[in-house]
Amino acid sequence: VPLSSSHEGWTALRSAAWGGHKEAVRLLLEAGAEIDGCDSDGRTALRAAAWGGHEEILLTLLDHGAEVDRSDREGRTPLIAAAYMGHKEAVEILLNAGANLNLDTDGMTPLLLASYEGHEEVVELLTLHLSIFNCNLLIVLQM
Template sequence: MAQLDDEQTQEIIALAMNYARSGDTPELLEFFDHGLPLDVQDGEGNTALMLAAYHGHADTVRALIERGADVDLRNQRDQSPIAGAVFKGEDEIVRLLRAAGADLDAGTPSARATAEMFNKTDLLD
C-alpha cells in the first residue's frame, strides 16, 4: 500500500472490516490485493475472518481461508473465529474453519466450551 498516515490506515482498516461484517467479499478482497495485510486487526483485535465468521458470511470466510488467513487468531477478548461461529450457530462456517485446521480448544471460551454452554455440541461432530 502507498505510504499512509495512522488516521488513513485506521480508516482503511475500518472499511475493510465493514466489508467483512456485511459479506462484501469482492470489495474486501480488493483491500488485500492492494497490500492490506490479510490478518490485520481492528482496534478490538478482530480480523476480517473473525467478523465474517461471526456475521455468517460463508463465502467471505472461504475466500479468506483460501488466501491463508489465520483461522486461530484471537481478538483482544481472547475469542476465536470458530468459537464465534459456534455461538452464532453457523454450521457451514464451523465446517469451513474446522477443515482449515481451526483449534477447537483455542480462546476463552473455546469453541468446545461454547458448544457445551449453548448445547450446540452437534456442530463439532
C-alpha cells in the first residue's frame, strides 16, 4: 500500500510515525503499508519515529521488519536521528535491534552528534555500547 500523501513522497505511515500516532501506525501496517517506504529524501517511518522519540512506534516498526540501518540520502540512519535529538530510550531500542554506529556521508557519528548537542545520557549510552563492542572485537581478533 503506497499511500503517498504529498509531492515530497511522505507516506501515510511515515506521517503517522512522525506524529506519534500509535494506533494509526498499527492500522496502516495491518492494511499492508510498505514498512520501509520513504519520502523523496529517503526518510522512512522508522527514522521519523526515531527523530520524534516515539519508542512504542519504533518497537512496532521493528517488530514488523523495518530495516534498522536504512539511511536517507545524506547517509543518516534512525540511530543518528535519535542520537541527534537526544532520545535515549529510542537510541537504546535501536542499539538493541542491532543498529550500526557508522558515519553518515558527512563523517558524523551518533556519538559525535549526541555530544555536540549536549545529550549527556545518550553520550554515556553510546560510549558504553562502543566499549562493549570494542571489547568483543578484541576477543574475536585474539582468537
